[in-house]
Amino acid sequence: MxxxxxxxxxxxxxxxxxxxxxxxxxxxxxxxxxxxxxxxxxxxxxxxxxxxxxxxxxxxxxxxxxxxxxxxxxxxxxxxxxxxxxxxxxxxxxxxxxxxxxxxxxxxxxxxxxxxxxxxxxxxxxxxxxxxxxxxxxxxxxxxxxxxxxxxxxxxxxxxxxxxWRSRSGCFFCFFQQRIEWVGLLERHPDLFKQAMDYEKIDPITGERFTWIQNESLAELARPERVAAIKEQHAKQQLYAKKNQAHLKLKDVFETEDDGETPCLMCHL
Structure with a gap:
């Protein structure tokens, strides 16, 4: 055999x-x-x-x-x-x-x-x-x-x-997305953004919030003034990165609000 x-x-x-x-x-x-x-x-x-x-x-x-x-x-x-x-x-x-x-x-x-x-x-x-x-x-x-x-x-x-508009692959509601990427989803795939928003909820008993982003719901992020603020912050980060590119790590060039966590590499390669 x-x-x-x-x-x-x-x-x-x-x-x-x-x-x-x-x-x-x-x-x-x-x-x-x-x-x-x-x-x-x-x-x-x-x-x-x-x-x-x-x-x-x-x-x-x-x-x-x-x-x-x-x-x-x-x-x-x-x-x-x-x-x-x-x-x-x-x-x-x-x-x-x-x-x-x-x-x-x-x-x-x-x-x-x-x-x-x-x-x-x-x-x-x-x-x-x-x-x-x-x-x-x-x-x-x-x-x-x-x-x-x-x-x-x-x-x-x-x-x-x-x-x-996105730095990595993965589910459209991946919780490792940066806020600027959520904005990209909102503008390019509003139907998917709405689906992601529908998954979020508030516990009626404890008031605990279950959201994709820590301390912010997608409904809050989607407000025009919040979208404008995120875009402004990201533009400043990109300008800073361009001026200091030789001294920055790759992730710093795109990410504006890195929380120090490592994405799931099985998903994002």
């Missing part, structure tokens, strides 16, 4: 780095399997980009979901209506990690992660399961941010359209 082959799997988030890694590895590992953990709450731009990427790769991108095909709304009910947060990232666990590891099963797998050579502070998805080996081809190949853009441009893909 022949020994079972090692599987090669690359999980795509819909972001530039994992997409560029798929292009980079296309001819290096022809047997690569591509997967996308669908929360059912991604931006239309993300789904459109996944279709284009699949056509370029000449292979299907397997869509993975939680047990019984559950999406975000079904799991939210199981969580008794408690929204995910920085303190409780059940969205990443249930909608990304569990489907991915279920897809792998007990097979011997090499998992490819798009951490770049200029990101020594990031670790990405590393499973503790003994049958999964995680590798970082961009680190090994000294591939940096500029190289990622070059790889995608040369492939004729470019970057997903949401990069015009």
């Amino acid at each position: 022949s020994e079972k082959k090692v599987r090669h799997i690359l999980a795509l988030s819909g972001g530039k780095d994992s997409s560029a890694l798929a292009v980079y590895m296309k001819d290096k590992v022809p047997e690569m399997e591509y997967v996308f953990c669908d929360t059912e709450k991604e931006l239309d731009e993300t789904y459109e980009y996944m279709q284009r990427l699949s056509q370029y790769l000449g292979k299907p991108i397997h869509t993975l979901k939680y047990k019984s095909g559950y999406g975000f709304d079904e799991i939210l009910k199981l969580k008794r209506g408690y929204l995910p947060s920085v303190q409780s990232r059940w969205c990443t666990e249930c909608l990304k990690l569990v489907p991915y590891e279920e897809y792998i099963g007990t097979d011997a797998v090499i998992s490819y992660v798009g951490i770049r050579a200029d990101e020594p502070h990031r670790t990405g998805y590393i499973s503790t399961k003994p049958n999964i080996k995680t590798v970082f081809p961009f680190v090994e190949g000294n591939i940096r941010k500029a190289d990622v853009f070059r790889i995608l441009e040369e492939a004729g893909l470019g970057v997903p359209a949401y990069y015009e």
Whole structure:
């Protein structure tokens, strides 16, 4: 009986780095399997980009979901209506990690992660399961941010359209979004902004507020005067970043209100 082959799997988030890694590895590992953990709450731009990427790769991108095909709304009910947060990232666990590891099963797998050579502070998805080996081809190949853009441009893909106003992939209501990105959602996808706002609630007994942003509801953020203030603050931050670019970390160039928390890298690569 022949020994079972090692599987090669690359999980795509819909972001530039994992997409560029798929292009980079296309001819290096022809047997690569591509997967996308669908929360059912991604931006239309993300789904459109996944279709284009699949056509370029000449292979299907397997869509993975939680047990019984559950999406975000079904799991939210199981969580008794408690929204995910920085303190409780059940969205990443249930909608990304569990489907991915279920897809792998007990097979011997090499998992490819798009951490770049200029990101020594990031670790990405590393499973503790003994049958999964995680590798970082961009680190090994000294591939940096500029190289990622070059790889995608040369492939004729470019970057997903949401990069015009958003710094990362993920659910349209991701709680790691900066306020300027919420403004972008409000202006470009008002229907999705309304959906995100509808998830927020106030406990009628305790008065406790369950909102995506700490200390601010989306209804409050959407007020014209608040939107104007956020835009003004972001413009000042960008101007400061431009003047001091050589001394700033990458995240400081875009983010205006970083809370020091690290986004879920399984979602945002």
